[in-house]
Amino acid sequence: MGRQNVIVGTAGHIDHGKSALVERLTGVHPDRFKEEQERGITLDLGFAALEIDETTISFVDVPGHEKLIRNMITGATGIDIILFAVDATEGIKPQTIEHADILSVLNIETLIVVLTKADKVSEDLLNRRLSEAREFFNRFTYPYKRFLTVSIYDQHSIDNLKKTLYECSGLISSRYTSHDFLMRIDRSFSVKGAGTVLTGSCITGQIKTGDDIEILPAGIQTKVKNIQVHSKNSLSASAGDRAALNVTGVDKNNVHRGDIAAAPKVFSPAASFYARLKTFSSISKKDVIKHNKSYRFLIGTYAGEAKIILLEKKSLNAGESALCKIVPYKPYTPLFGEAFFLRSLSPQITVAGGRVLSITNFGLAKNNLLTLLSCMENGKAEEAFKVLETNIEGTFDIPTLIQFTDKKSDEIKHLIKKYFISAGRTVTPRKYFSKITDMAKEEIYSGNTVSLSGYHKYFKNSENIWKIFRENLIRLAEKNGYTYENEKIFKKRKSEHEKLADEIYEKMSQDVSLSNAANLSSFLNISEKAAANALTILANKGKVKKLDEKNFIRTDIFDNFIQLAVKTAKQEQYIDLKKAKTIIKAPRKILIPLIEQLDKTGLFTNKDNKRYLKGDETAEF
Incomplete structure (x- = not known):
């Protein structure tokens, strides 16, 4: 099964033997306060642990009487298995029903119903109580249910219960999954000489001594000095652990039951x-x-x-x-x-x-919000993203994963990439991004000078999304021959030299032998000086590459030659002048400097005018 931590919550009517059962299993009585020991009831949450092989089973023993039902609900949150005690002498009681209703909401998969005090009733009555318990609890849709009879004085029944708990520990699947630490705080107190201690159940992630944490909703920043897990000193605490965190610089009165201790800047408190x-x-x-x-x-x-x-x-x-x-x-x-x-x-x-x-309405109108909530409830993550993409204009933040959905991280990342432009957790719908981009392109292509600052308002809530939009628009404009200067985009009139450079660039794609000023001068009937000036303009823009003192080639043609040369060398062990001719139709004046350019890539080794990919030089020998 592997190392794991399991939280078992006990439930049941007052005096149905929950605390006594936990004490018999663990050797630790969960009642922590003197008043509890004197009255014989559990006033607040009690905790004890049982080790079986590599599994730590922590028991959250919760109150069973009506006035303290609040603590019962607290203990029931975050548990993996329910251990439900029913007194064989009394059977189903009012708080049995109330506890069962409450626990049915918690999405816990495994229920172990234990008829306690089995030694105090006849076999006939015990069987009748067992049938009653089965009839009552079978109304609830737990995937896994077990029914046992136990006496704290019968070691065999205790061993059988331990075995059942261990087996059920291997059935756990419905847990929050996150690398970020989160602990629900149920107590805050001071220890003389140590300072403030926070106790609770670790829901996700891991915390180590020396780590920074944040206490929410107040946003208090602090550091963990020491950690105890199940009352033992530890260097760390992980999801499933009962932990006590000794923190620095925090007044116990500023931390309240219901707060969380968590990894900083991850989780978001919500006012509604x-x-x-x-x-x-x-x-x-x-x-x-x-x-x-x-x-x-x-x-x-x-x-x-x-x-x-x-x-x-x-x-x-x-x-x-x-x-x-x-x-x-x-x-x-x-x-x-x-x-x-x-x-x-x-x-x-x-x-x-x-x-x-x-944890948010994302600014949606009521009908769209209802549709979104229905999608989230029914596990339709992609449909939920479609609702957001279609109905939101602007930017918004997607909550951290476990506050947003129960889907896997990879699935959500894929959907965010599909429907949104993102910068961290801030996103904008691709439809909206395209709409504003098209609006800007229309203005640019109309011939007007466009001020980029006029489009900032559409992404004003996220400077990072605005930066993505701005850079994308500049790139599109420049690709289509527009000029960007001083936060403005405009169509700059080309000089006669630039027009000639554009013409030469097109001719060089049709005939690679048009590679130097002399050839171009003769072909286009222009001066060599004009041709040379045009080649310089193209080189400065990165559109052509200089092969030697005289010859140039289009950069895209050069890059394609390098890729095909690498492929040829891999397939045929090397590339030389003869093989180069099969890649590009060009005269020797181009082929020879092209081959020599392979030496400058750092990918090839030259042996006897044959270029081998580095690492394959000995292929023929």
Whole structure:
């Protein structure tokens, strides 16, 4: 299976044995606070780890009672496997149902349902509880489900659970993939003599001691002094790890639960974002989701109020869904596909869940935005890019990959190249770029003097895209005989000398023997001085190449000869005067200096007037 880190989240009704089960598996009780030990419940997230071969299985043991459901949602975010505890003496309970509804939103593929306290019931009751559990959990579409009975006093059942956890660890596929580090922060505290420590689950990438990180949304820049992974000192932490980062120069009071620690200048906090929202089928009529109303909003390790703006309807009844805009009371840094939950403010029950589809509207009109969100939701990345290309004029930034899509990097790079002109993460649609280019070309070709500064407004939000447009336009203009000077493009009248040079250039393509001033003078009935002056103009423009003291050849013909000479030498071991005649029809006065030019390329070695490609000199010997 190879080295991997797996996060297992435990869930279930209060006192159904989750913490005791984790302690039996790992030897570590996940309750961290004295109050928890005294009350016998898990108030906040508890963490413990189990090592099996090369797999580290971290357990996120979360609360099971209603008042602390917020922490349960926090612990459920970022996990790979759900370990769901159901007390065999009690069976399915109210928070069993609520936890199951919440977890069904998280896109976790593997569910292990464990009937705990199996030693306290009869075999008949245990089998009945197992059947009830199967019936209840089979309503949910987890690709992988396992059902086990366990007693913490039965080593065989504990070993069987460990084996199942290890086997399920090999089934994980739905993780965020990015080389850039991101950790969801769930605690910030000070350690005497060390400073501020941030703890959380590493979602993507890797962090090493001494690395710079950024704390978002505040944008605080800091450096990592020390790292602990699963309570042990480490030089690094990676995706899947539970980590504690000791950072420099940061006041613990300036870092909050729900913030992220991340690679600098990569991720973008959002004041609002767009999502698919679905109400749970178990909610009552009075708990319907209403347009433009605020709810308790829970995502990642973040909890606070958010306004819900429904984009397709005015309200959502039980079991209904809609696209929506979410406006949290402070910025958050969401990832594409990240799950979130809504709880009513009174009474406090979890009423809906959803998944993030976009952290920006890209300036699209509502109908186009709905089309884009639908494409993103259904994995139609190319169709989404077509919506952006067709409906956006100007420049805009594409978010970093895992905030934008769940597609592979190579696929997205290909689509960006296909539909956009890009400079880093800033892009402009190719259709728009072509439209402005055509507008400028029309003005240039009309004979007017065109000021480039007049086109800056079309790309004013990105100097890098403007630079690409400007250089492309200058290149097109010069290729078509226009002049660029002082940020202006215009048609410069050619002198008689330049007109003659253009005529000679055309004649040299028809007959390579027209290679010197004397030949050209005789052929065109002009003075040798005029012909020589024209050749100098062409040489200065790089249009012709000087072969010897008298003779010139068009640069494009020369370059083609070099390419064919290399090909001939590869195929026939060498090239000489005779073989050169098969490449280009020219008199000896041209062929001899052409052959000699091969020596100046650095590609050939001359032996007895035969030119061998370097490295192949001994081919005949």
